[in-house]
Amino acid sequence: xxxxxxxxSEDTFFIAxxxxxxxxxxxxxxxxxxxxxTKLLVxxxxxxxxxxxxxxxxxxxxxxxxxxxCCNGSDALKIKFDLIVCxxxxxxxxxxxxxxxxxxxxxxxxxxxxxxxVINSIKENGKFIFVTSSLSNYQKLIDYTQKLGLKTRIIAxxxxxxxxxxxxxxxx
Ligand SMILES: C[S@@+](CC[C@H](N)C(=O)[O-])C[C@H]1O[C@@H](n2cnc3c(N)ncnc32)[C@H](O)[C@@H]1O
Numbered sequence: 001x002x003x004x005x006x007x008x009s010e011d012t013f014f015i016a017x018x019x020x021x022x023x024x025x026x027x028x029x030x031x032x033x034x035x036x037x038t039k040l041l042v043x044x045x046x047x048x049x050x051x052x053x054x055x056x057x058x059x060x061x062x063x064x065x066x067x068x069x070c071c072n073g074s075d076a077l078k079i080k081f082d083l084i085v086c087x088x089x090x091x092x093x094x095x096x097x098x099x100x101x102x103x104x105x106x107x108x109x110x111x112x113x114x115x116x117x118v119i120n121s122i123k124e125n126g127k128f129i130f131v132t133s134s135l136s137n138y139q140k141l142i143d144y145t146q147k148l149g150l151k152t153r154i155i156a157x158x159x160x161x162x163x164x165x166x167x168x169x170x171x172x
Contacts, residue, residue: 005057006100008036011087011131014158014165016040019129024082028121030073030114031086033100035063041085049077054099073117080123086114086130092137107136112144119148127171129155134164145170 006012015037025046029038032050034057041048042065049067051074052058058068069076074084089100092107103110111132122128128150132138145152150170158165 004054004098004100005060005062006033006087007062008034010158010160011133011165012036014156014167015085015087015129015131018156018167019083019085020044022083024126026079026081026123027083027085028074028077028081029085030118031088032061032065032068033057033087035061035065035068037085037087038065038068039063041083045083049079049081051077073114074121075117077121080121080126082123082126084118084122084126084128086118086128088114088130088132090132090136090138092135103136106140107132107138108140108144111136111141115141115145115148119150122150122170122172124172127169129167129169132166132168134166135162138166138168142168 023044027041027045029050032038038050055070090103090107093102096102152170155169156167
């Protein structure tokens, strides 16, 4: 692991299994990390961008991809995407000690920043798919996407030993 890179994990593979049939022109992997999902998206989308708030992680990415941008959410991007995926830092934590996993209070603080950014980057007929968990207040996340005007539904769940992973889809 280099520069605190988050290695592909259960939540990464959970998203991967559920997006393998997604196709289109443009896709964004928000919080690209190792680049595992970004590289997967390159197979089915002609233009793929990965963003991450951690510059070191992007610089030394394990699964190398092009079009990497260091920013919060999609703040630096002026284009809109057919598909945006995000393996959120969703853990409910008092402080943000690890940007890869810590979501802040109720696991909402960092996801909120990401949602506020993403809302400007989804095409009218596009979709935003994110993973969260029973360890966070995931209903609060879902309610917030709806407050932003998105239609949101849970599309898959996966029970692990300590938590249940929840995959959510939001559309304009
Ligand atoms: C749980 S890891 C997921 C990494 C990779 N996508 C995967 O699925 O294995 C979350 C990633 O989001 C990044 N991140 C955290 N907060 C962010 C933000 N506000 N904007 C962009 N990226 C962020 C972290 O640096 C980390 O690489």
